[in-house]
Amino acid sequence: MTPAGGPPPVPTDRPRRPRLHPLDQVAIGLALAGLGAVLTGLLPRADAAATLHRVLPLLLFLGAVVVLAELTAVAGVFDVLATRLAIAARGSFAALFLLCVGFAALTTITLNLDTTAVLLTPVMIALARKLGTAPGPLAMTTVWLANTASLLLPVSNLTNLLAADRVDLTPAAYAARMALPQLAAIGVTMAGLWFWHWRRGRRDADRFAPPTPHRPEDRLLFGTAVAGCLLLVAGILAGVEIGVAAAVAAGLVVLGFAVRSRRTLRPALLPWRLLVFVTGLFLVVQTLGRHGLDDLVSVLLGEAGGTVGALRAGGTGAFLANLVNNLPAYLAGEAVLPPGDETRLLALLIGTNVGPLAVPWASLATLLWYERCRAAGVTVPLGRFVATSAVVAVLATLAAVLALLVAG
Numbered sequence: 001m002t003p004a005g006g007p008p009p010v011p012t013d014r015p016r017r018p019r020l021h022p023l024d025q026v027a028i029g030l031a032l033a034g035l036g037a038v039l040t041g042l043l044p045r046a047d048a049a050a051t052l053h054r055v056l057p058l059l060l061f062l063g064a065v066v067v068l069a070e071l072t073a074v075a076g077v078f079d080v081l082a083t084r085l086a087i088a089a090r091g092s093f094a095a096l097f098l099l100c101v102g103f104a105a106l107t108t109i110t111l112n113l114d115t116t117a118v119l120l121t122p123v124m125i126a127l128a129r130k131l132g133t134a135p136g137p138l139a140m141t142t143v144w145l146a147n148t149a150s151l152l153l154p155v156s157n158l159t160n161l162l163a164a165d166r167v168d169l170t171p172a173a174y175a176a177r178m179a180l181p182q183l184a185a186i187g188v189t190m191a192g193l194w195f196w197h198w199r200r201g202r203r204d205a206d207r208f209a210p211p212t213p214h215r216p217e218d219r220l221l222f223g224t225a226v227a228g229c230l231l232l233v234a235g236i237l238a239g240v241e242i243g244v245a246a247a248v249a250a251g252l253v254v255l256g257f258a259v260r261s262r263r264t265l266r267p268a269l270l271p272w273r274l275l276v277f278v279t280g281l282f283l284v285v286q287t288l289g290r291h292g293l294d295d296l297v298s299v300l301l302g303e304a305g306g307t308v309g310a311l312r313a314g315g316t317g318a319f320l321a322n323l324v325n326n327l328p329a330y331l332a333g334e335a336v337l338p339p340g341d342e343t344r345l346l347a348l349l350i351g352t353n354v355g356p357l358a359v360p361w362a363s364l365a366t367l368l369w370y371e372r373c374r375a376a377g378v379t380v381p382l383g384r385f386v387a388t389s390a391v392v393a394v395l396a397t398l399a400a401v402l403a404l405l406v407a408g
Contacts, residue, residue: 027274030284034287067254071250074221076216079126085103086099086127104149116142131211133208139378140197154236184403218260221261313344318356321355355396356393
């Protein structure tokens, strides 16, 4: 308050400048580091050009599939499926457990692990609150299966796209090779989820009241989104180039929203952070590889083949993924393995996909999941998370690598 006729109050608070999210800072920092490596000659321009040529189709796929997933969520597909699962479980936690595992695994396999982390996590937390039960079991189901269910198809994980291209496998041949390891990894994950999070004594109720069905606001957009997802999977299994398949599927859904809900289409749908992060990461890892990282990873991998070599490759992938992140871990391992060493390359892939559970930064999906839990007000006890996740990571990686050897 000021006296009448006195000078007006002087504002003391300046408008705050918008701050970048920490993940935005990481993405921009990696991009600048990669650019700096090229400009200073630490990474020859010819090598950088070859890297960018390889990564461009992957960036097309990532951008398209994230847009598809975001619009699929807006159309209510995830909410409808989640409530239908809870209704189908008829109040039984055991049935709900099996259905949620299948839902999270299917989402990861068909729409990428980051989709599960970003879009399915808030749906599962909201479902738990609607059912009047603790959100922890459903949230942990999401993050563990976002990682361990990401082996089966090339689209399930960016590292799969790289590996399938390296060993020259079609999507169908790749899926056949990884089917048994995928089943083994999911089996171990289910055992860990039930023992630590879902069994009686770990949850706060014996039964739950089934929710009412979720009605999508626009049935035409709902049907268009479902059609787009099915088109993506069908195109990939038919051998269509993944970037093209994702772009066509996303284009169909974007067209539907352009007609029915134009305001939903905004620049924020494009995952620029993820695209910049991946591009910068490729350049930085390639630079580090030329200056000592390749030699270190070569020592960790060793030269042995057979069972020992595969187990060592899987363990190296899991160790490096939890030390830094799963994508640079795979890139570093791929750079030193011989092109024809398919078994060890796929074992390395298993380690970098299934293994990055022990710490939040081991995969981008886990980071995104952690952020979504915090935004939803769900506290994640870090000590218990690290301890239980580390056990699942070790056992699931071991089981999947052994399954890879059995499948031959």
